[in-house]
Amino acid sequence: MKGVGAAAAAGLSPGLRAAQPLSVLVMGGTGFIGPHIVRALRDAGHRLTLFNRGKTNPGLFPGLELIKGDRLTSDIEQLQGRRWDVVIDTAAYLPRAVDTLMAQLDRDSLQQYVFVSTISVYANFGTPDIDESAPKEVLPEPESEDVNQYYGALKFACEEAARGALPGRVLTIRPGMIIGPGDPTDRFTYWPVRVARGGRVLAPGAPGDTIQTIDARDLADWIARCVGSRTVGEFNATSDTGVSFGEMLGACRELVNPDAELVWVTHDFLLAQGVNEWVDLPFWVSPEGELRGAWTVNAERATVAGLTHRPIRDTVADLYTWWQAQPAERRASLRAGMSAEREAEVLAAWDQRPAAAATG
Numbered sequence: 633m634k635g636v637g638a639a640a641a642a643g644l645s646p647g648l649r650a651a652q653p654l655s656v657l658v659m660g661g662t663g664f665i666g667p668h669i670v671r672a673l674r675d676a677g678h679r680l681t682l683f684n685r686g687k688t689n690p691g692l693f694p695g696l697e698l699i700k701g702d703r704l705t706s707d708i709e710q711l712q713g714r715r716w717d718v719v720i721d722t723a724a725y726l727p728r729a730v731d732t733l734m735a736q737l738d739r740d741s742l743q744q745y746v747f748v749s750t751i752s753v754y755a756n757f758g759t760p761d762i763d764e765s766a767p768k769e770v771l772p773e774p775e776s777e778d779v780n781q782y783y784g785a786l787k788f789a790c791e792e793a794a795r796g797a798l799p800g801r802v803l804t805i806r807p808g809m810i811i812g813p814g815d816p817t818d819r820f821t822y823w824p825v826r827v828a829r830g831g832r833v834l835a836p837g838a839p840g841d842t843i844q845t846i847d848a849r850d851l852a853d854w855i856a857r858c859v860g861s862r863t864v865g866e867f868n869a870t871s872d873t874g875v876s877f878g879e880m881l882g883a884c885r886e887l888v889n890p891d892a893e894l895v896w897v898t899h900d901f902l903l904a905q906g907v908n909e910w911v912d913l914p915f916w917v918s919p920e921g922e923l924r925g926a927w928t929v930n931a932e933r934a935t936v937a938g939l940t941h942r943p944i945r946d947t948v949a950d951l952y953t954w955w956q957a958q959p960a961e962r963r964a965s966l967r968a969g970m971s972a973e974r975e976a977e978v979l980a981a982w983d984q985r986p987a988a989a990a991t992g
């Protein structure tokens with residue numbers, strides 16, 4: 633509860649309207665985390681302008697000013713000379729997207745630039761306790777704009793571009809895995825949906841293995857509070873304590889399908905079967921693998937700055953409600969996780985392992 637204490641000490645009151653309404657430009661705002669941030673800022677009483685192409689969820693916020701354009705083209709010039717107190721940028725993946733934005737804005741009036749980065753900026757997930765000072769990814773080809781290949785390095789280059797343009801006024805947020813209603817990736821969604829299907833559910837590793845997540849709404853509420861308090865600096869943003877895989881899957885069973893049976897299969901067995909960490913079973917990382925530090929990221933600084941987390945069961949409940957409301961064609965094929973056939977194959981091999989035969 634130290635996070636709540638720090639927020640109170642800083643004069644912040646989660647959920648209350650901001651003492652001073654600010655003009656805020658949101659670059660993006662209509663995808664996954666953007667809408668949650670827009671709602672949190674709007675509910676706090678700030679005056680919002682959105683800049684996006686009007687392609688993703690058009691018409692989502694009819695009451696807000698929308699400047700329509702592609703930020704990677706001359707459309708960005710529509711922002712020339714406009715003044716905002718705060719800019720929230722959820723949608724920059726290339727440093728030139730930050731540079732061109734900075735070139736347009738009236739920087740004298742800008743008090744805070746909130747850049748949503750990622751923990752993928754860190755170069756080495758083979759080590760535990762990654763804090764904000766850990767080594768960062770470096771672009772091997774300085775001119776590359778290949779976001780698929782160099783996502784982390786390019787996000788860090790964006791950060792550096794922002795800090796270079798606005799020294800002392802940048803809040804850099806590096807979220808871990810963001811989960812919750814509206815998640816387009818289906819990585820976390822795989823689990824409640826799999827449990828809903830029922831039968832024997834392949835559960836990786838052991839129930840006590842920890843994962844780290846952040847609900848998009850907790851991230852949004854914290855960003856809104858950081859705007860109110862003009863917080864700057866670099867922050868990992870994920871759950872500081874994490875949650876166990878067993879607790880997460882237990883919440884899925886309890887809320888979605890208590891008849892599903894969890895079958896815990898050891899890391900070694902999964903690896904021997906050629907199951908791909910993370911890809912085949914989202915959120916699974918093996919204790920010996922390159923990603924073993926992914927669930928021990930140090931989020932102490934954000935906790936002290938007031939980031940709090942709702943219980944995982946609340947996220948599971950709301951995510952599954954959202955999922956059920958999606959159109960049938962969206963629900964027909966999950967975008968993450970292994971197929972039912974492959975899962976059955978691995979479970980059959982697990983049942984036939986020598987140790988099972990000996991005890992069976």
Ligand SMILES: NC(=O)c1ccc[n+]([C@@H]2O[C@H](COP(=O)([O-])OP(=O)(O)OC[C@H]3O[C@@H](n4cnc5c(N)ncnc54)[C@H](OP(=O)(O)O)[C@@H]3O)[C@@H](O)[C@H]2O)c1
Nearest residue numbers: 660661662663664665666684685686687688703723750810
């Ligand atoms: N998902 C995770 O687990 C995770 C983890 C760590 C960090 N992150 C970071 O979190 C952020 C996630 O963002 P989000 O997609 O949820 O944000 P969002 O703000 O909700 O959606 C992206 C916005 O960008 C706009 N946009 C896209 N291309 C544009 C362009 N060329 N010009 C102008 N606007 C453009 C889209 O609208 P239009 O298409 O209509 O233009 C949309 O409004 C990213 O910065 C990502 O690096 C994600």
